[in-house]
Amino acid sequence: MNSDPSFISPQIHRIEILSLEQAEKEMAQIGTHPEGIRIMAPKAVFRPIKIYALSPYQANILKQEMLSIGGEAATSKGCVDCSCVQTDVILLGALAHYERLIEKLNRQPPSFKILAEKIRRIAQIPGGRTPFPWKLPDRMLFPGEKTLIMGILNVTPDSFSDGGKYLSPDAAFDHALRLVEEGADIIDIGGESSRPGSNPISADEEMRRVLPVLEKLRGKISIPISVDTWKSEVARKAIEKGAEIVNDITALSGDPAMAHLCAEKKVGVVLMHMKGTPGTMQNAPEYKDVVGEVSGFFLKQLEKAESAGIHRDSIVLDPGIGFGKLLEHNLMLLRNLSLFRDLYQRPVLVGISRKRFIGDLTGAPVEARLPGTLAAAVMSEQRGASIIRVHEVAACRVALKVGTALGV
DSSP states (O other): OOTTTTTOOOOOOOOOOHHHHHHHHHHTTTTTHHHHHHHHHHHHHHHEEEEEEOOOHHEEEEEHHHTTTTTTOOOOOTTTEEESSOOEEEEOOOOOOOHHHHHHHHHHHHHHHHHHHHHHHHHHOOOSSOOOOEOSSSSSSTTTBBBBBEEEEOOOOOOOTTTTTTOOOHHHHHHHHHHTTTTSEEEEEEESSSTTOOOOHHHHHHHHHHHHHHHHHTTOOOEEEEEEOHHHHHHHHHHHOOEEEETTTTTTTTOTTTTHHHHHTOOOEEOOOSSSSSTTTSOOOOOSHHHHHHHHHHHHHHHHHHHOOOOOGGGGOOOTTTSSOHHHHHHHHHHTTHHHHHHHTTTBBEOTOOHHHHHHHHHHGGGOHHHHHHHHHHHHHHHHHHEESSOOHHHHHHHHHHHHHHOO
């Protein structure tokens, strides 16, 4: 027991600092001198960074430089004797470490200047929501300034959770208006089920389901309409009837004409990752590094889209939760959404509504997965998603509002 009568047991607690702005605010609140804030705030923001596929030579220099300034760098054990062909590297440091690291790398051979610039860009991106413009034919959306909700409208007989409910154009039209009233920012209309084990339908059948709904909605709603299709023929007809976004589960790989169509029409494009096809994707999918593989896929498809004439500002990325992924893959992707956002400077969309991973975690059947969906929506927003695709728009809007108020 302390015998000093003036001693007061202090209250101590941990704080999480995710951005330079937050660090500056915390220090300002306790009255730190502005010059002290300038010096110390970058030391308060810890920022792990993963770099893929460096040579042992590059990795060893990077590790040496990081250690010399008090940071850390994890590499493959084969780097020490150069017995590995290449290695991923995990850098562990605060913003202040990266500022010094970049100075050191710029004094290395020219190839390290490229690496230094990439590290600078990734390290300095602030945490929290980042608004990147999403360019549509005649308007611009700003996911990140506000998290956008994409309301699902399936006009199919066999979708995994609502198949057959909105198969008639009248029922689909009424539901679309209801989604708008509930606060949807986008309506996503799909005429072909992509549930696990499903088979594709003809373009004619897909258009028979989708086009009458688009016709009824023309001029009746002001928010953008997305068409969920990988077929260029369906997309072209849908765009003619007012669709402004093409949500392609094959990321422009399923139909060779899709990329050029999207470029020609200047529509918004969602590039989604899927391993396999809906019919085969859940047959024991395997990944060595699911985040790295999905990231590499995005890089490849972004290059393909841009080479076809699609402007990068027209593109949104979707990691494809449940599309060729097991539970652990889905969770890892959801934890790392900000990586895709920061690396490619594009908004990230997630489709988590009523998905199987929620059932795997909770045991809940499809119709009882709303609580899990809302939890996943809020955490996805906090982890970097700025567009959430859901069935229950009103509930999601409330959950996101509360989550945003409590978040950083």
